[in-house]
Amino acid sequence: MLDGPLPRATSATTALLVPVKAFAQAKQRLAPALDPANREALARAMAATVLAAAGDLRAVVVCDDEAVRAWAETEGAEAIWTPGLGLNGAVEAGVAHLARRGVERVVVAHADLPLATDITWLADGDGVTLVPDRHRDGTNVACVPAASGFAFAYGAGSFTAHRAEATRLGLLVRMVPDAALSWDVDVPADLEVPAALHPPPYLSAALPAGAPCP
Numbered sequence: 001m002l003d004g005p006l007p008r009a010t011s012a013t014t015a016l017l018v019p020v021k022a023f024a025q026a027k028q029r030l031a032p033a034l035d036p037a038n039r040e041a042l043a044r045a046m047a048a049t050v051l052a053a054a055g056d057l058r059a060v061v062v063c064d065d066e067a068v069r070a071w072a073e074t075e076g077a078e079a080i081w082t083p084g085l086g087l088n089g090a091v092e093a094g095v096a097h098l099a100r101r102g103v104e105r106v107v108v109a110h111a112d113l114p115l116a117t118d119i120t121w122l123a124d125g126d127g128v129t130l131v132p133d134r135h136r137d138g139t140n141v142a143c144v145p146a147a148s149g150f151a152f153a154y155g156a157g158s159f160t161a162h163r164a165e166a167t168r169l170g171l172l173v174r175m176v177p178d179a180a181l182s183w184d185v186d187v188p189a190d191l192e193v194p195a196a197l198h199p200p201p202y203l204s205a206a207l208p209a210g211a212p213c214p
Contacts, residue, residue, distance in 0.1 A: 013102075017109075018077075018110070018111050021111070023068065029186055030042070030187065042206050045202045047111040050116050050119075051077055053119040055118060059076065061080070062079075112184045113141075115197055126171075127172030128171045128174070130143075138155075140181055144166075145171070179197060
């Protein structure tokens, strides 16, 4: 347990890292509900939402798509080119790059979190902070010490895998079941966000015609 107030993260020592897939290829599992153009627009809007949640933290995108790199730069983010590494390899390469640049803590957030408004507070404190998805299976956000050599294991069961990795490294683990950050969008049912969570207008607009209002 930690006693006393947690040290506040600063923009000089902390960064937000977002892995972003080519927008034209993103969210294929939404195909039953959305056509390619609408899937691309939704992926772009959600990624922009996550970057905006960085506040005054340094924002970095890891990608292997030229259009995503150009988009990231127009959004004011640094783009790190990570071709052929896959999701885990790209994230690890991005974290290592930031560690070499003097960043101490990295908040890794997926690009499909439409309810994200503020991610900065997750970097407060020491050790590893994990935000699971609402099914407690995946990891939507992870904050790690940049130089810890943390091995990412995204995919099915990543929340359990990331807790085990933090333990292996001897790092304190903090689990944060945040309702907004736990909501990611992978399948059509994920578009139906309860009104109490205040979904952004672009998400409500993406609902298929005739879909029930949550």
